[in-house]
Amino acid sequence: MHLTRFTDYSLRVLIYLGLKGEQRSTIQEIAEQFDISRNHLMKVVHELGQKGYVTAVRGKHGGLVLQRPPAEINLGMLVRDTEHDMRLVECFGDHSDCRITQACLLKSVFNEALQAFLAVLDRYTLADMLDPRRQQLSQILGIAPMA
Amino acid sequence: MHLTRFTDYSLRVLIYLGLKGEQRSTIQEIAEQFDISRNHLMKVVHELGQKGYVTAVRGKHGGLVLQRPPAEINLGMLVRDTEHDMRLVECFGDHSDCRITQACLLKSVFNEALQAFLAVLDRYTLADMLDPRRQQLSQILGIAPMA
Numbered sequence: 001m002h003l004t005r006f007t008d009y010s011l012r013v014l015i016y017l018g019l020k021g022e023q024r025s026t027i028q029e030i031a032e033q034f035d036i037s038r039n040h041l042m043k044v045v046h047e048l049g050q051k052g053y054v055t056a057v058r059g060k061h062g063g064l065v066l067q068r069p070p071a072e073i074n075l076g077m078l079v080r081d082t083e084h085d086m087r088l089v090e091c092f093g094d095h096s097d098c099r100i101t102q103a104c105l106l107k108s109v110f111n112e113a114l115q116a117f118l119a120v121l122d123r124y125t126l127a128d129m130l131d132p133r134r135q136q137l138s139q140i141l142g143i144a145p146m147a
Numbered sequence: 148m149h150l151t152r153f154t155d156y157s158l159r160v161l162i163y164l165g166l167k168g169e170q171r172s173t174i175q176e177i178a179e180q181f182d183i184s185r186n187h188l189m190k191v192v193h194e195l196g197q198k199g200y201v202t203a204v205r206g207k208h209g210g211l212v213l214q215r216p217p218a219e220i221n222l223g224m225l226v227r228d229t230e231h232d233m234r235l236v237e238c239f240g241d242h243s244d245c246r247i248t249q250a251c252l253l254k255s256v257f258n259e260a261l262q263a264f265l266a267v268l269d270r271y272t273l274a275d276m277l278d279p280r281r282q283q284l285s286q287i288l289g290i291a292p293m294a
Contacts, residue, residue: 001148001149001150001151001230001232001233001235001261002148002149002232002234002235002236003148003235003236003257004148007236008236008237008245011253012245012247015247015251015253033246034245034246034247035244035246075256083148085148085149086148087149088148088149088150089149089150089154089155090155097182098155098159098181099180099181099182099287099288100159100162100181100284100287100288102283102287103280103283103284103287104162104276104280104284105275105276105279105280106158106162106276109222109267109268109271109275109276110150110268112267113263113264113265113267113268114148114264116260116263116264116266116267117260117261117263117264118260119263120256120259120260120263121256121257121260124256128252128256129251129252129253129256132252133250133251133252136249136250137247137250137251140246140247140249140250141246141247
């Protein structure tokens with residue numbers, strides 16, 4: 001059981017942009033700081049833009065910034081947005097090839113477990129991840145302290 | 148976020164054997180009833196044997212049976228046994244390439260969510276999946292009622 005790399009990278013982007021605050025960032029800079037693929041990040045940032053997490057400010061002093069304050073970015077909602085397929089098992093989808101789907105009780109138990117998983121994430125925001133560790137995280141990522 | 152096919156098939160095997168009770172089963176028969184790969188099932192059954200869920204009774208009236216009563220097969224323990232990799236994100240492992248691992252608070256939040264997921268499964272056994280649906284499940288899978 002894994003979260004996708006897409007979710008992993010989305011979280012890294014949001015942490016980075018959250019630490020930078022009003023300062024603009026580039027995909028290149030995030031890719032370098034985390035030593036991850038620029039191509040992957042481009043897709044991630046594009047989708048984070050579409051889903052209302054990130055904005056690309058145009059112009060000379062342009063670059064990426066968060067579209068909302070970190071306290072308004074809920075981790076449960078984010079994971080629901082970035083995990084494109086939350087079908088824990090085949091029968092979660094519209095079409096199941098498992099013959100016992102109609103009678104099987106496992107689906108409801110796994111759904112209950114998934115809801116419990118998400119309910120924990122729903123209790124946290126990006127701000128909860130940043131505020132207690134702002135200094136350490138900024139230092140590791142070479143981000144100058146916010147003005 | 149998915150459970151592995153290994154977990155999915157393990158659950159199907161245990162449901163099947165649980166419905167059959169003392170009657171012996173073959174891998175061939177389970178593969179046919181669920182219309183899934185016999186080769187995959189062989190690996191699944193082998194590992195379920197090693198982990199104390201299934202026994203192969205030898206001899207003329209041999210075949211597969213559960214090693215424990217369904218009420219003693221806990222779903223949380225089973226999923227811990229069959230999901231070979233519960234590292235939700237990279238930093239759950241011993242070696243993380245993510246630069247912020249040492250300072251990042253996400254790992255503890257995701258771990259809390261994973262524990263909540265497993266805690267739900269811990270509340271159910273295989274018997275809870277079988278008893279209310281024994282007749283329907285047996286009918287779908289062509290299993291004769293238990294004596």
